[in-house]
Amino acid sequence: MSTKREELLSRIYEIIKISTIPSILKKIMEVTEDSNSSVSELERVIEHDQSIAARVVGISNSVYYGFPRKINSISQAILVLGFEMVKGLAISTAVFDVFDREKRPHIVSLWRHSFEVAMGSVLLAEKTGCVSRDSAFLAGLLHDIGRPILYQIFGRQYLEVIGCDVHSLLSVEEETFGAAHPEAGSWFADRCKLPESCVNSIRFHHNPEIYLSSVKTGKPSCLVPMVYLADLVISEGNDCSGQFTIISPRHSDILRAANVDHAVLDDVKDTVKKMSVQLEGYFEY
Numbered sequence: 001m002s003t004k005r006e007e008l009l010s011r012i013y014e015i016i017k018i019s020t021i022p023s024i025l026k027k028i029m030e031v032t033e034d035s036n037s038s039v040s041e042l043e044r045v046i047e048h049d050q051s052i053a054a055r056v057v058g059i060s061n062s063v064y065y066g067f068p069r070k071i072n073s074i075s076q077a078i079l080v081l082g083f084e085m086v087k088g089l090a091i092s093t094a095v096f097d098v099f100d101r102e103k104r105p106h107i108v109s110l111w112r113h114s115f116e117v118a119m120g121s122v123l124l125a126e127k128t129g130c131v132s133r134d135s136a137f138l139a140g141l142l143h144d145i146g147r148p149i150l151y152q153i154f155g156r157q158y159l160e161v162i163g164c165d166v167h168s169l170l171s172v173e174e175e176t177f178g179a180a181h182p183e184a185g186s187w188f189a190d191r192c193k194l195p196e197s198c199v200n201s202i203r204f205h206h207n208p209e210i211y212l213s214s215v216k217t218g219k220p221s222c223l224v225p226m227v228y229l230a231d232l233v234i235s236e237g238n239d240c241s242g243q244f245t246i247i248s249p250r251h252s253d254i255l256r257a258a259n260v261d262h263a264v265l266d267d268v269k270d271t272v273k274k275m276s277v278q279l280e281g282y283f284e285y
Ligand SMILES: [Fe+2]
Pocket: 143, 144, 181, 182, 205, 206
């Protein structure tokens, strides 16, 4: 491992260990990891952190869950979202909160993108039935978590490398910081003891074929190609997408591994875009 890489790894571990990840997050993780925990225990932890509480209640009210009545308490929200989703929201809120006020457009667009990919992953999970909605939501929401982490560590220097072309972004990140955002994010997720399929979905969200060919025994997790496809269809139409196409030999293997076809992807993209319009405002705080 090169020095730059080692240094980045230890700085990411440091983030988890000390101040930046608030102690409330540790408590949420303890409660959600303990299968004997009740909704009221998690509620007690969340009510102490306003920004996590607001996000959990706000998201549970999103049109996606289509509840006829408004959710206005943390306990109702936990019941609607489930422990895994609450955990994902708490982790991402804690990490995204490091963006300073001045950089609000970055956090708002990254939040929106992450949430859209989470919704896209859930829709794919529902259509294929090969992973749970909870796992799909968590992995989709956290797939780009390496970006705010690198920003937290490198500040302005990280903003300077954020370009449009994702392929050169990955090599520039690796050269400059010691690892690209998917790997940095996967180190973080692994250290936070998130499930292995979630860690792999973060790590390989720009190149699931590497993951698929690395699995020698057993069946590869369909979550990895699924999060990749959700990210791909949702990013398309944004300014950097010109060069992507899902109609290629490379993508037919990925589509097969995720158990989806083009029609499903088109459908997911349209549905997420419609939902996203109605979620306007949830990402600003
Ligand atoms: Fe990414």
